[in-house]
Amino acid sequence: MKLNLNPSQIKQCRNHAEKIASNIQTMIDQHTTVSVERAILRLLGIDGVNSLDVPLVNVITDHILEEAELSLGVAHYISYAIHETKLTPQKIAERIANNTLSLKPYKENPKSPYIENLNPYIDTALKQINTQKQHRQDALTSMPKKTTPDLYVIVATGNIYEDIEQAISAAHKGADIIAVIRTTGQSLLDFVPYGATTEGFGGTMATQENFKLMRKALDEFGKKHHRYIKLVNYASGLCMPEIAAIGALERLDMMLNDSLYGIIFRDINMKRTFIDQYFSRVISAYADIIINTGEDNYLTTSDAFEHAHTVLASQFINEQFALKAKMKPSLMGLGHAFEIDPELENSFLYELAQAELSREIFPEAPLKYMPPTKHLSGDIFKGFIQNALFNIVAVTSHQSIHLLGMLTEAIHTPFMSDRALAIDNATYIAKAFKDFSNEITYNDNGIIKTRAHQVLNEAENLLVTINEEGLFKTLEKGRFAGISRTPIQGKGLKGVFTKHPNYTNPVLNQMLKALKKEENHEN
Amino acid sequence: MKLNLNPSQIKQCRNHAEKIASNIQTMIDQHTTVSVERAILRLLGIDGVNSLDVPLVNVITDHILEEAELSLGVAHYISYAIHETKLTPQKIAERIANNTLSLKPYKENPKSPYIENLNPYIDTALKQINTQKQHRQDALTSMPKKTTPDLYVIVATGNIYEDIEQAISAAHKGADIIAVIRTTGQSLLDFVPYGATTEGFGGTMATQENFKLMRKALDEFGKKHHRYIKLVNYASGLCMPEIAAIGALERLDMMLNDSLYGIIFRDINMKRTFIDQYFSRVISAYADIIINTGEDNYLTTSDAFEHAHTVLASQFINEQFALKAKMKPSLMGLGHAFEIDPELENSFLYELAQAELSREIFPEAPLKYMPPTKHLSGDIFKGFIQNALFNIVAVTSHQSIHLLGMLTEAIHTPFMSDRALAIDNATYIAKAFKDFSNEITYNDNGIIKTRAHQVLNEAENLLVTINEEGLFKTLEKGRFAGISRTPIQGKGLKGVFTKHPNYTNPVLNQMLKALKKEENHEN
Amino acid sequence: MKIRPYGDTLHDGKIQLSFTLPIPCSLHGEETAKALVKKMGIHDVHVVHATPLNDNYSFYILYGTTHHEIDPSTVSVTDVDTDTLTKSDIEDYIEQHFNRPLIFIGASTGTDAHTVGIDAIMNMKGYAGHYGLERYKGIKAINLGSQIDNETLLEEAVKHQADVILISQTVTQKDVHIQNLTAFIELLEAENKRDDFIVIIGGPRITHSLAKELGYDAGFGPKKYAFDVASFAVQALNIKLNKEV
Amino acid sequence: MKIRPYGDTLHDGKIQLSFTLPIPCSLHGEETAKALVKKMGIHDVHVVHATPLNDNYSFYILYGTTHHEIDPSTVSVTDVDTDTLTKSDIEDYIEQHFNRPLIFIGASTGTDAHTVGIDAIMNMKGYAGHYGLERYKGIKAINLGSQIDNETLLEEAVKHQADVILISQTVTQKDVHIQNLTAFIELLEAENKRDDFIVIIGGPRITHSLAKELGYDAGFGPKKYAFDVASFAVQALNIKLNKEV
Ligand code: B12
Numbered sequence A, B: 001m002k003l004n005l006n007p008s009q010i011k012q013c014r015n016h017a018e019k020i021a022s023n024i025q026t027m028i029d030q031h032t033t034v035s036v037e038r039a040i041l042r043l044l045g046i047d048g049v050n051s052l053d054v055p056l057v058n059v060i061t062d063h064i065l066e067e068a069e070l071s072l073g074v075a076h077y078i079s080y081a082i083h084e085t086k087l088t089p090q091k092i093a094e095r096i097a098n099n100t101l102s103l104k105p106y107k108e109n110p111k112s113p114y115i116e117n118l119n120p121y122i123d124t125a126l127k128q129i130n131t132q133k134q135h136r137q138d139a140l141t142s143m144p145k146k147t148t149p150d151l152y153v154i155v156a157t158g159n160i161y162e163d164i165e166q167a168i169s170a171a172h173k174g175a176d177i178i179a180v181i182r183t184t185g186q187s188l189l190d191f192v193p194y195g196a197t198t199e200g201f202g203g204t205m206a207t208q209e210n211f212k213l214m215r216k217a218l219d220e221f222g223k224k225h226h227r228y229i230k231l232v233n234y235a236s237g238l239c240m241p242e243i244a245a246i247g248a249l250e251r252l253d254m255m256l257n258d259s260l261y262g263i264i265f266r267d268i269n270m271k272r273t274f275i276d277q278y279f280s281r282v283i284s285a286y287a288d289i290i291i292n293t294g295e296d297n298y299l300t301t302s303d304a305f306e307h308a309h310t311v312l313a314s315q316f317i318n319e320q321f322a323l324k325a326k327m328k329p330s331l332m333g334l335g336h337a338f339e340i341d342p343e344l345e346n347s348f349l350y351e352l353a354q355a356e357l358s359r360e361i362f363p364e365a366p367l368k369y370m371p372p373t374k375h376l377s378g379d380i381f382k383g384f385i386q387n388a389l390f391n392i393v394a395v396t397s398h399q400s401i402h403l404l405g406m407l408t409e410a411i412h413t414p415f416m417s418d419r420a421l422a423i424d425n426a427t428y429i430a431k432a433f434k435d436f437s438n439e440i441t442y443n444d445n446g447i448i449k450t451r452a453h454q455v456l457n458e459a460e461n462l463l464v465t466i467n468e469e470g471l472f473k474t475l476e477k478g479r480f481a482g483i484s485r486t487p488i489q490g491k492g493l494k495g496v497f498t499k500h501p502n503y504t505n506p507v508l509n510q511m512l513k514a515l516k517k518e519e520n521h522e523n
Numbered sequence C, D: 001m002k003i004r005p006y007g008d009t010l011h012d013g014k015i016q017l018s019f020t021l022p023i024p025c026s027l028h029g030e031e032t033a034k035a036l037v038k039k040m041g042i043h044d045v046h047v048v049h050a051t052p053l054n055d056n057y058s059f060y061i062l063y064g065t066t067h068h069e070i071d072p073s074t075v076s077v078t079d080v081d082t083d084t085l086t087k088s089d090i091e092d093y094i095e096q097h098f099n100r101p102l103i104f105i106g107a108s109t110g111t112d113a114h115t116v117g118i119d120a121i122m123n124m125k126g127y128a129g130h131y132g133l134e135r136y137k138g139i140k141a142i143n144l145g146s147q148i149d150n151e152t153l154l155e156e157a158v159k160h161q162a163d164v165i166l167i168s169q170t171v172t173q174k175d176v177h178i179q180n181l182t183a184f185i186e187l188l189e190a191e192n193k194r195d196d197f198i199v200i201i202g203g204p205r206i207t208h209s210l211a212k213e214l215g216y217d218a219g220f221g222p223k224k225y226a227f228d229v230a231s232f233a234v235q236a237l238n239i240k241l242n243k244e245v
């Protein structure tokens, strides 16, 4: 332990965070959302769109919203419908879409005695997910393990085919992880677009078909080069659980997944997205998908030196949210970032302190370490060395998921060559500094240790405050990123429903059962 | 002391090096060269060229060579001529140039009883040098002292006026030291060109007028911005002592000055240049001019990892040569470099080890630390981060004279923008890593300490060998940079003469007297 | 006087380029890169670095000498031509010329979620040591935040009887900002409201000349702060409302 | 098929440039930089970085879209057209085609003091894992070192009855290498000895096409090693001495 942190202080922080998360969890457990329900439908095997390109899962929830009562949960309706029609959920969906079937009658029915009718369909989905898990695990165990951080780059052309070209090119240069960035605005869509897409701004639509296409391309590359390239997308925004479900089915390996990001930066309603997040994390936990949280974003808005503790406090909270969803620490890609103003004296020391701090407090987490973005300018040469310093910190503090900085960050979404240069940069640094962290001890009372202790203290104080005032109030006060949000505003509140006493989510239940079993095995 | 080196081993190394240098010094004391004699003439105030652009100092030595006997030394001839003609040395030179005076008659004269006639002229020169020293000292003491290394950049346009433009531009960006690189081939000229020059390849002629012009421009800038910009040139090649003399008169602040460089890389005869070097170092010692030695160059030819110890061994030898010329350690800008192949794992650790090693062994020396050059390629982006790593080592190991690497090193002599980018790079790193060295302790038995000890061991062994075989043999065997040279080959041997029993060098004697006095004062 | 780029000799024309070609990396690739650069009127081209990005793409770094020269005096600059005032001058100016507070309404529009730029101009704190409009006496600053669609922005502007509308656009990929900005001007015109407001845009890729081209009153890019924007706005409002020139 | 540079969409024409202008840094400077780049046939030019180097010079980094396109199939490559053989193939070739060792004499000429390049080709050790000519059976390699003037090189070549002359040139500022290389060819011709030798040049800025232009038999640049040079030389000698094609 390089920083001599006080373990009981860390434990205290965890206690505060647990209480904060528990409070929210109480609210979560009493609610469902349109997106949670659509995710269930997707895991019952419902796919496709109607003639107006509306996904069938939306057709069904819209239908229930208009004609019936969503608070009963889709499982209620579909289980009755299967019982009566003997059709598959997919066929039922198609019938609803062409108005040859209505779920309205089941609204007044008692709690469904036919929920088990859903089991074969759920099993099919879980089996597919399990197969994907197995595939990933086999691929990963057959590969030599890296000792330096995994190199993560984004593709964001807007066109999935162009993205594939760029992704494969990056893999050739040594990238371990490819993230397909989403088009601006998708997170506010209350449906998941359908099919392969070629038009996007600052990113590419997250669709099941796009996931498939990219997964296939990366698998082919991996097979040829005896590597496994991890794929990332965003279970985030208004369709969090649905995208988590699609990601689980299509073997994504990581998902950006963090309600706080959506609340703060996308003005998504906090209730909505906390509820969505819970189910999405259970799905990801079940599917062995690493989540990436978005604390790094706070520092793109607030000053990174002054607000370092907000990142740490949020990581503690996100850890507890993940634990409630039965995630193992090895799936918690907690986010942090290298965003201190390069004009600050000793900036490297402060960055190193912060990175070591996260590393030491979350030893098992595959930390997601974000490159400098805010202080990159059009001076691409300077940007390249800002990224090099970031790479040094990443290697020295043993970060896990190493997002590569682009020298053109302030200019455009990355060109193919920008990405290649970034990989060269990181590869050179990883080699040159390979054993550096074993070579040095941080001096007592030095700037690094003092800073780490200070940030931990401030984070603890903040957690105490949040625990006292409650997370909703915290968000209202704009304590994260200086942006204020209230529980009654924001996108997607209309899609939130208090669960009916007869509500049930059989997919969640099955997943939780499996996860609990696993948990017990491990203990 | 960060590396826990063994002080008695270091002392042993110094003992070996002292013996090596003493051996050469014996030879030096018995000889003079055309360039030493011309340097004396310059310090007697002789300046200008004849109608064929031959410097008057060369006219005189050529005249003596043809008509008389140089081994008596120019002081012999000029003192007689002054006595007889009552003319100034300058007038005497002009007469010789237009064939109205011959020094031939004095060849057969006894040891000159008129040497003291030279004193007024020598005094004038020494007074000018003293004034320059005082000026520099005043300027430096009135300025705030930097705690990070001095930034050193080169200009090399070939045109002194363009060089000035570039130098001032660099000073604006933060350069502390400007070196005017010499045109390729000047070091092989057995005369110092005259006047302002505008044509050079890969550098600009070193002439007294060029020195003056640049000095003036830098002084003006310094005055305006309350800074003192140091000026560097090359007392190196066949005219070492002459350029040292000119530099002393024109207030250069540093001089590249290293016989070994000339022998190895310029094929200059070793006897010639050792003799020249001695006088040139005495002049620089007298004028408070820092010398820069050229060990860094070994690593541009030989592998930097395998031959690191040759640099250290050579630094020990150069230290002793400097001591023999009465230089203070604070004037010994011993050279070393960051030249390890970036493809080597842990290259940063090895570079850091080497830099700390030099720093610890020569604590008072203003070490000259050279940037990576050999492994720079046309990939300017990668080059920029190679330079950043070099800058990190420079700051962390407290180097003194920090030559900045150019991202276009493999392409062209620096453009104005290349230099500006280099300064930005170094400034950013110096700020970001300001207190880094106080923050860390190198772990025992780590790669860094182990490497430092190993290099010291190897250097010691090499010094033992050199002491046994003698430095001439060492050079013949190509132990430095893998290039072999013999004492009977190389440029300039013809200009070496065994001193006549009546030989005297009154300038050397006066300078030594002053230096010894200073030495005693200090003790 | 005509000038050329400068490497180390006046007018030597030295420039650096880099780009990717969708062809494999080879000597032929290098020659193709050179030939392309020659078409740009650049001679003495050296490919100093060539590297494959994958089997079908290759990256080149080149140096060359451009033939082209330019007379800087022939280059005209479209910049805001009102004087730049300090915060307190602006406050005085408002007091002198208007007998009511001026209302500025702003947003980051369309799907753009970037607020740091608009906040830099509008919020109390400002940016880089320059206070934002909220802190100006005589200015009422209403910041709607991000992801505001054009219709909502106009509605709110009408509702608050705004004098000045401020629009921030950060995402520019595939010119999405141009589309969005053009749509707002069209909306204003369709509703016959173009003359009701001074409309100002800003963002990292926004220039004053682009703003004029798109039909806006002014545009501000990087290193522009609240006082730049307010200086222009108050003077433009004075001309518009008080018919002063 | 015509191609353009590639940023993130096929043929989008994206390129990066940087250069210094001998004018102060200002918006006017930026516009001048843009105008200059437009003359190169590049549109959508963005000055992404502008910074003063001093009061009278300014540095710009730009991105733009080039109009120009190029059909790679129209680009011809002047490269050594003999086969590239391995060291042992070359040794066999010599044994088969010549009944004596071939003599290669080399130097870094003029005032050029760089020896690493010529050593890489000629010395035992070679470079980057490729042995130098000295280690080849059937080749006698004489390396004169650096700073050898043209006259001395020719003298030595005649004296040793060399088959092949190798010249290395590293310093290229103000085209000093071109002057020096041209002078050597003129010297050979003046002495009527051009046909007595295969004359090959090399160095970081040397290409085969430059060599041909200057009247040499071949030229080799970076990433060329002894086997490349020897492959060419032995085949050229076979054609020349044995009139084989
Ligand atoms: C911070 C940031 C974010 C934060 C935003 C947080 C927030 N609260 O705003 C977060 C993390 C949320 C974010 C998200 C995204 N971002 Co973003 N982000 C940045 C970043 C790093 C800095 C931008 C910034 O804040 N600059 C500082 C401010 C002060 O500068 P400024 O905006 O230029 O403002 C100044 C002037 O322009 C002017 N100004 C600005 N607005 C106005 C308005 C008026 C009226 C006036 C007068 C003046 C004015 O005054 C300001 C002060 O001088 C840039 C990269 C970079 N280094 O520039 C990328 C960048 C802007 N983001 C980008 C993208 C693509 C996205 C995403 C779309 C990615 C994705 N698909 O997920 C998302 C989604 C956001 C969306 N839909 O818009 C791209 C845009 C590419 C392009 N040119 O199209 C960039 C360039 C990164 C990149 N290279 O890919 N981002």
Ligand code: B12
Residues within 6 Å of the ligand: B181, B182, B183, B184, B185, B201, B202, B203, B265, B297, B300, B301, B373, B374, B375, B376, B377, B408, B409, B410, B411, B412, B413, B414, D106, D111, D112, D113, D114, D115, D116, D117, D118, D120, D121, D127, D166, D167, D168, D169, D170, D171, D172, D173, D200, D201, D202, D203, D204, D205, D219, D220, D221, D222, D223, D224, D225, D229
């Ligand atoms: C090492 C070096 C030195 C060493 C040389 C040591 C030695 N024993 O050679 C020292 C320190 C002595 C030196 C001095 C100088 N150098 Co120097 N040096 C370099 C450096 C760092 C590396 C060159 C090198 O060794 N490359 C490795 C070899 C293997 O590559 P190569 O030469 O390209 O050779 C390959 C091919 O080209 C080819 N090849 C080469 N020759 C031949 C010949 C034949 C026949 C064939 C077939 C093939 C062939 O095969 C080789 C293997 O693939 C470069 C910068 C750089 N990174 O490139 C500057 C550089 C070459 N030097 C430069 C300069 C200006 C000088 C000086 C003139 C500076 C000065 N004024 O003091 C001095 C003086 C030397 C002189 N008069 O020539 C400039 C040249 C600028 C230009 N383009 O004109 C450079 C580019 C640095 C810079 N940016 O300013 N230098």
Ligand SMILES: Cc1ncc(COP(=O)(O)O)c(C=O)c1O
Residues within 6 Å of the ligand: A182, A183, A184, A185, A186, A187, A234, A236, A237, A256, A257, A258, A261, A262, A266, A292, A293, A294, A295, A297
């Ligand atoms: C956790 C998280 N979710 C989502 C996003 C952005 O994507 P979008 O706004 O498209 O959901 C980010 C961006 O950095 C993020 O960190």
Ligand SMILES: Cc1ncc(COP(=O)(O)O)c(C=O)c1O
Residues within 6 Å of the ligand: B182, B183, B184, B185, B186, B187, B234, B236, B237, B256, B257, B258, B261, B262, B266, B292, B293, B294, B295, B297
């Ligand atoms: C000590 C020393 N002298 C001289 C030179 C080069 O200059 P020249 O060959 O022109 O003397 C160098 C170059 O690095 C050097 O280190």
